[in-house]
Amino acid sequence: MPHEHPQAPADLTPPAQLPWLRRLAARLLGRGLSRLQAQHRDSWFLGHATGQRNGHADGLQEGYERGRVDGYEAGRQVLVIRDLRPDSAAVPGQDDKLFDDWRLPLTAELKKRFKADVAQRLPGDAQPSAAQWKLIFSDTPSTCVVAGAGAGKSTSLVLRILLLRHYLGYELDAMTVVTFTRESRKDFIQRLLQVFAQWQLELSPSQGRELVRTFHSRILPLVRSLPGFSQVRAFETLGNELPAGSEAAVDSNPFDLRLNDAQRQQLNLCYRDLMNDSPRFATLIGELRQEALLLKPLDPDHPDVQKRVQVTQLAAQRDEELCDVIEDLWYAAGAWPIKGIEPCRDTVQIRGSRFHVQGRLAGSGAWVVLGFDPAESSQCQRPGAKLTVRAEWAVKRTLLQAFCDKPLIWLDNYSSAKRLAAALAGDAVAGPGFEYRVKGELAAAPLLDAFVTAASFIENLGLEVGSAVAAMSFPPGDSDGPFFEALALFWKAFEAQLLAQSPPVMTYNRMFALFGENNPENLKLLPDPLLRPLAHLMIDEFQDVSPQIVSWLRASLAEIRRRGTTLHTGRGAQHSSLMCVGDDWQSIYGWRGSSPKFFMEFTKAFPSPANTRVMLVDNYRSQQHIIDAAEHLVKGTPAITGKKAKACGHAAELxxxxxxxxxxxxxxxxxxxxxxxxxxxxxxxxxxxxxxxxxxxxxxxxxxxxxxxxxxxxxxxxxxxxxxxxxxxxxxxxxxxxxxxxxxxxxxxxxxxxxxxxxxxxxxxxxxxxxxxxxxxxxxxxxxxxxxxxxxxxxxxxxxxxxxxxxxxxxxxxxxxxxxxxx
Structure with missing residues (x-):
């Protein structure tokens, strides 16, 4: 409401003015009375009222102006203060850490007591160095230990476990030590049992096996806890005669990709069904078969060609007789004729001379030539010939490779031909019947083996096979394009087939993916006792982990933090921690999808409120020249800085x-x-x-x-x-x-x-x-x-x-x- 001046009091209204004669008389009378210092009562009141009226009005005006200014300023300040407050509701941020902000409760007294016990119970050459003590006493949620060759990391890890269990009261079922192979796991368990015995602590072999695990043996119980998967088997251990639940059955070598008969049977059955159900897959297999079987061209300037081209005409003269001898051998072995290959004796021109073929592949323009099986006697000769059949056939093969412009399929041996015959006849239980070499691989492999190798590599990188193939591209005419299209179709069908088995089967890669960062809801289904062993992880050879494993570790640690104190109620082991030990200079499994990146960028891969880095540079194994020579070989590779090993202990005296x-x-x-x-x-x-x-x-x-x-x-x-x-x-x-x-x-x-x-x-x-x-x-x-x-x-x-x-x-x-x- 606007401000207004207050009204003057009603009784102060001025009277009407007197006539001039009476005003003159009043003025004269007033001067006289003033000299006498007399006061006229009514006049006094009239003057007083006028002054009061005027003063009141001026005062009100001044007060109004001053009040308006002061009030405006005060109001402006209130508005400024109110502008600093956000209009929207406050929302707290979220950190990206995988761990709570906590520290291992290690007092100076406890450290002193543990060091004294170690000095008393372990021999002098087993006493930890200052760097090893830093590993053992690390109190941060995450710890990265850079341990070079011969650094004594195993003994340090054993003492770390002893500290957690005996001196801090952590339960064994809250810890897991991860090693990569069955052999390293066995050695670590033995060392652990020996050290615990030095402290007169009871640790049974079964407890040691439960504590020290491979990644494979730790993921399998998680999958078996899911509804409908209590008896799930791993594809990698099919055909293993050991009981499905035994320790050795799940401790397979993660770097061994060889397939056994039980695994091949599953692959072949899937192949048979897919050939019948998917016309596109059958077409792709036909393209790959022709590509794989075609005789690869040879540069005419190759030394072998230059040596044999001189006898081209002579070789052509004896070629038909040579074909007769070869065909007789194939007939005797039961490997010829082959259903799907039309027998014929057509000829091809080589530098003006005619050479013979034995057949034509049905549905294609490719000629078929029979080779000399290595199982036949190397001394086999045609009557009257100077060269052996093997040598004559080698000359013909070289000439065809260098100068024949027709598509040629060269069958090298009886066994591969029989597999091809079974495949062409529709008996797909024998598999596709040919080998294929993916570009970049050193050798060809049976097609289904090549599928498994490529799919495993893709999945080890944390990728899904179909999605990865969809994101790949190849030049026109590149045979790897059809290969990977066929792989995507096959792998989807193969995983479905494995799950349809009774009990179901699953690859280890799919198991890890089920509990990776892309599937956090599956981790929520796990009961606490299965998740708790992952709370305090100690991982050896961490430089060899794959992106797939890293995703699983990160997702598991995130779920442990999400559950909070409910996972640890009433227990000595609280919160979670991760200790990774490795040496980026010993990362040698990149060919199967491993990468040292996650070890070299440890704090980025596993964000934590606090992290400890330990450098174990003392080498207790080798004399110094061995160390220096080895480090010279890797000096040009990207590596963690600050590494320079030195011979210590007995090694320094060699x-x-x-x-x-x-x-x-x-x-x-x-x-x-x-x-x-x-x-x-x-x-x-x-x-x-x-x-x-x-x-x-x-x-x-x-x-x-x-x-x-x-x-x-x-x-x-x-x-x-x-x-x-x-x-x-x-x-x-x-x-x-x-x-x-x-x-x-x-x-x-x-x-x-x-x-x-x-x-x-x-x-x-x-x-x-x-x-x-x-x-x-x-x-x-x-x-x-x-x-x-x-x-x-x-x-x-x-x-x-x-x-x-x-x-x-x-x-x-x-x-x-x-x-x-x-x-």
Whole structure:
């Protein structure tokens, strides 16, 4: 309401004015009275009223103005204050942490008591270093332990478990130690039992097995808790004669992708049904079969071609007779004729000469040529011929590869031909009957095996096969396009078939996906006793985890935090924690989908209110030259900073000897190996490929026979691949073969990027990772050695000569390498 001036009092209204004569008389009279200081009562009142009226009006005016200004200012201040308050309701934010903000309750007194007990009960050479104590006493929710080769991490982890159980009262069912293989799990359990016995603490072998697990053995009970899946089996363990629930049945090697007969039966049955039910799948298989069976062209300038082209005319003259001999062998073996292949003796032109084929594949324009089965005698000859049938057929094959412009299918042996015959006849229980080589793979594999390998790689990266295939692309005419389209159709049908079994079957990858970050609702179905063992996780060899495993770990930790105190009520173990131990220099399983990224970026992958990093750089295994040589091999790879190992303890007292590098010589290598074995040393023979083992074994027959006759505890010779040697050690290590990435994988580069791996903008992210991995593989081989390391590498030739190889980093000028190549 607007402000108004107050009205003057009604009794103060001025009277009417007097006539002028009377005013004059009043003025004269008034002057006289004033001199006499007299007062006229009515006049006084009249003047007083006028003054009062005027003063009151002025006062009201001034007060109004001042009040209006003061009131406006006060009102403005109130409005400003009110403007600072939000109109919308307040909503708290959400953090992205996987853990509560808490600390392990370790007092100075408790630490002192534990250290004293360790000093008293463990021998002097088993006493933890300062860095190892930092691992044992880490009090933050997450801990990343960078442990180089020979760092003594296992003993430190055992003492960590002892601290949690005995000194802090944590229940064993609130903890899980994860190892990757059955062998490492067995060794860790044995060490755990020994240390607990030193403290006179009761820990049964069954308790040890329950505490120390592989990822596979921990995920299976989670799936079996879901309605309808109480008896679910893993595809990877089908055909295992052990009881389905036994420990060994679930501790399969995660890096072993070989298939057994029971697994193949499931694959073949799915293939049969899909061939009948899906015309598109059948069409794709036809395309892949022709692509796989076609004889691959050979460059006319190839040395083999140049050598054999000179006898083209002579070979053509004897070709029909040669075809007769070959066909007789195939008839006798029951491998010819083949239903689906029309027998015929058509001819093809090679440099003006005619050569014969044996048939034509039905429904295509491809000719069929029968090869010489390797099982036949290598001395087999045509009557009167100078060359063996095998040699004559090799000449014909080379000429056809180099100069024939027609599509040719070359059947190499009876067994592959019989599989092809079964497939062409519709008997799909035998599988597709041909092998296929995905670009980037070193060798061809049976088609269904290739499906399993590719699907496993995609799923290990945390991707769904169908979605990943839909996001991939291939150039027109690239046979990998039909392969992956067929894979998407097959894998969907295959997983459905496995689930339809009684009891149902599921791959481990699908099990992990069921409880990954894309399916948090499944974790909510788990009872507390199944989730509780994941509350305090200690994971060894963490550099070898896959994105699929990381997703499962993150989802499980998030669910544990979501449940809060209800999961831990009335228990000594509270909250949750994660301790990961690894060495990014020993990450060597990228070919199956593992990546060191999650270890190198640990705090990003597992966000926590507080994190501890421990660097275990003391090496208790190898003499310093071994350490320096190994680290030199990986110095160019991306790695966690601050790593420089040093020999400690007994290893520091060993005499120095460089790693010796030789040109490959199996006989010389074997001789040196035998010398070390006869001196009573432990020996480790490492090889890159299985063929290398067969080449070296003929030189080691006597020592292998002598060693295998000893009790297992006294044997001193082991022969393993580079990949399977991790965790082992020997006085003398012999490495046969260089480490080199010889190919490029278009499809793996694509899915690697889809999974967010590799550097931004790197179109060959997987290839880049593999080139780095071959250096790490050499590092693993060298660091197995305690005293001596001998490395025999082949001389590079052909295309491989231009590709980077680990031995190329050996320059011969370092004290820790002795380069004896060329001497």
């Amino acid at each position: 005499p120095l000897a460089p790693v010796r590098v030789f040109e490959r010589d199996e006989a010389a290598l074997a001789q040196t190996l035998i010398e070390h074995y006869q001196q009573g040393e432990t020996v480790l023979m490492l090889f890159r490929k299985s063929i290398d083992k067969s080449l070296i074994e003929k030189h080691l027959v006597d020592v292998v026979k002598a060693d295998s006759s000893l009790p297992p505890s006294r044997r001193r010779l082991k022969q393993l691949t580079y990949h399977s040697a991790k965790g082992l050690q020997a006085d003398a290590v012999f490495m046969l073969g260089d480490c080199q990435y010889l190919t490029s994988s278009p499809y793996k580069n694509q899915v690697y990027r889809l999974a967010g791996l590799g550097k931004p903008g790197d179109a060959q992210a997987f290839d880049t990772a593999q080139k780095e991995e071959v250096q790490r593989l050499a590092y693993v081989g060298v660091t197995r050695a305690i005293r001596h390391c001998y490395w025999h590498v082949e001389r590079p030739n052909g295309e491989a000569a231009n590709l980077p190889r680990a031995s190329g980093l050996v320059q011969g000028r370092q004290a820790f390498f002795e380069d004896l190549r060329g001497q």
